[in-house]
Amino acid sequence: MTAVRFDNVSKRFGALAVLDAVSFDIAKGTAFCLLGRSGTGKSVTLRHIVGLVEPDSGTVFVEERDIKGLSRRELGEVRTHMGFLFQNAALFDSMSVGDNVAFPMRRHTKLSDGDIRERARKKLADVGLEADYDKMPGDLSGGMKKRAGLARAMALDPSILLVDEPSAGLDPITAKEIDDLLVATKRGGTTLVVVTHNIPSARVIGDDFAVLQEGRLLVHGTLEALDASEEPLVQAFMRSQGGG
Amino acid sequence: MPSLSTIDRVGASVLALFEFVGALSTFGARACVEAFRPPYEPREIARHLYQFGYRSAPLILTAGMAIGVVLSMHTRASLERFGAEAMIPAGLAIALIRETGPLTAGLLVSGRVGAGIGAEIGAMKVTEQIDALEANAVDAFKYLAVTRIIALMIAMPLLTVLMDFAGIFGGYLAEAAVSGMSWSLYFERAFTYISYSDLIPATLKTIVFGYLIAVAASYLGFSASRGTEGVGEASTRSVVMGSMLIILSDVVLVKIIFFFYPAVSG
Numbered sequence: 001m002t003a004v005r006f007d008n009v010s011k012r013f014g015a016l017a018v019l020d021a022v023s024f025d026i027a028k029g030t031a032f033c034l035l036g037r038s039g040t041g042k043s044v045t046l047r048h049i050v051g052l053v054e055p056d057s058g059t060v061f062v063e064e065r066d067i068k069g070l071s072r073r074e075l076g077e078v079r080t081h082m083g084f085l086f087q088n089a090a091l092f093d094s095m096s097v098g099d100n101v102a103f104p105m106r107r108h109t110k111l112s113d114g115d116i117r118e119r120a121r122k123k124l125a126d127v128g129l130e131a132d133y134d135k136m137p138g139d140l141s142g143g144m145k146k147r148a149g150l151a152r153a154m155a156l157d158p159s160i161l162l163v164d165e166p167s168a169g170l171d172p173i174t175a176k177e178i179d180d181l182l183v184a185t186k187r188g189g190t191t192l193v194v195v196t197h198n199i200p201s202a203r204v205i206g207d208d209f210a211v212l213q214e215g216r217l218l219v220h221g222t223l224e225a226l227d228a229s230e231e232p233l234v235q236a237f238m239r240s241q242g243g244g
Numbered sequence: 245m246p247s248l249s250t251i252d253r254v255g256a257s258v259l260a261l262f263e264f265v266g267a268l269s270t271f272g273a274r275a276c277v278e279a280f281r282p283p284y285e286p287r288e289i290a291r292h293l294y295q296f297g298y299r300s301a302p303l304i305l306t307a308g309m310a311i312g313v314v315l316s317m318h319t320r321a322s323l324e325r326f327g328a329e330a331m332i333p334a335g336l337a338i339a340l341i342r343e344t345g346p347l348t349a350g351l352l353v354s355g356r357v358g359a360g361i362g363a364e365i366g367a368m369k370v371t372e373q374i375d376a377l378e379a380n381a382v383d384a385f386k387y388l389a390v391t392r393i394i395a396l397m398i399a400m401p402l403l404t405v406l407m408d409f410a411g412i413f414g415g416y417l418a419e420a421a422v423s424g425m426s427w428s429l430y431f432e433r434a435f436t437y438i439s440y441s442d443l444i445p446a447t448l449k450t451i452v453f454g455y456l457i458a459v460a461a462s463y464l465g466f467s468a469s470r471g472t473e474g475v476g477e478a479s480t481r482s483v484v485m486g487s488m489l490i491i492l493s494d495v496v497l498v499k500i501i502f503f504f505y506p507a508v509s510g
Contacts, residue, residue, distance in 0.1 A: 047375075050378075050379050051378075052375050052378060052379065072383070075381075076381040076383075077381070079378075079379060079380070079381035080381045082379070084376070084379040084380075086372050086375065086376060086379075087372075088371065088372060090371060090372040090373050090375065090376035091373075091376075092368075092373055092376070092377075093367075093371075093373070094364075103380065104380050104381075107380065107381070107382055108381065152380075
């Protein structure tokens with residue numbers, strides 16, 4: 001069954017074509033890694049999935065529902081099934097780290113405050129931040145913010161997890177821990193959509209891969225297909241960072 | 245004769261102004277509609293009420309007392325010439341309650357709260373926190389803008405009453421220092437010529453001030469771009485826009501008050 005489907009999606013910002021007739025399917029419970037150079041439309045692709053950006057043409061389906069055709073209430077319902085780790089974490093800086101993670105649970109569950117706190121602590125422990133519940137986002141390093149953002153994205157145990165650059169700004173050991181967490185999350189049945197530049201990390205997490213170049217899908221397929229691709233950009237990517 | 249490019253530029257500026265006014269009006273109208281739709285976010289409203297109301301109180305109290313002292317000194321200087329010093333408390337109270345209190349409170353709140361709203365929402369915009377709210381299935385407009393607008397509409401009349409009384413008390417201190425007038429006599433003289441038609445409309449008009457300050461600042465915050473520079477610009481423009489809207493709306497509101505309460509204009 002398909003978790004996410006892009007059908008001929010195009011998007012322009014002014015004169016700039018960010019996505020140009022992009023089509024792909026992501027099967028439920030798999031990890032889809034979107035690769036490409038900076039500014040090629042990877043983050044915009046994630047934003048289309050969560051409905052933060054609407055396509056100029058084409059259709060984005062999430063769990064078989066056309067995102068653009070949903071009412072605000074229906075879109076909210078679909079969004080509660082998704083978690084989104086933003087590139088810069090986007091933690092709410094008026095709340096503590098714990099309250100950031102608790103926020104989706106407070107908004108969308110009927111759990112008691114005690115249960116929410118306990119679950120938020122557990123989610124923070126999963127990303128190695130169990131001691132940082134009461135800290136404010138401004139007191140965290142970039143990597144810690146990223147991990148707290150991931151804990152918040154996973155707060156409602158989403159069926160689809162959108163992750164923008166999960167290992168950016170992390171040391172290799174923590175990056176590996178995050179990769180392992182994402183793999184464990186996928187094994188639990190969550191569909192992952194991961195935007196990354198980190199090829200070794202993508203190799204660990206991904207089942208399905210795509211490379212974007214100037215808004216067009218250059219290659220889409222398995223790891224083997226990408227390794228075998230003769231596209232110079234794909235070759236450069238797959239062989240970078242000791243990836244191949 | 246102006247060149248075509250000058251006409252083009254003027255035309256573009258006029259169009260941009262209309263576009264801005266249209267967008268701001270739509271934003272404000274949407275807030276009115278959304279305020280009556282659930283969820284009502286009472287916790288957020290209470291949090292902002294504390295931030296905007298309680299935390300503005302020291303500024304309002306200090307400014308109110310200072311204005312009361314200054315007004316008292318000026319009024320004494322004028323009325324002394326006619327031997328009408330006894331009218332000082334009433335003159336000061338009327339000036340404060342009808343106009344000086346509401347307008348000054350509005351301008352002070354525009355500076356303190358309007359700048360804060362513009363900067364805070366602007367910073368949330370450029371750091372993707374607004375997108376994060378939406379991605380978490382929270383209506384960011386309602387959660388950030390409507391709650392602030394409601395909170396400021398509640399806080400403004402309360403702060404205005406505080407300013408009025410701080411001003412009257414400041415006036416009393418100045419008067420007591422000069423003439424040794426007692427508080428009870430001062431209070432009695434101050435309120436001899438004040439009726440509810442002076443206090444109620446003038447105080448309630450600040451609900452409109454609160455609405456305008458919060459709508460302008462929220463709109464400018466939501467429109468922020470270009471990183472920290474954009475946040476600073478949103479903050480500054482919030483103060484300028486809020487102050488202008490207060491002064492302009494005051495003209496209309498005073499006219500409306502005179503229409504419904506002719507005694508006030510007398």
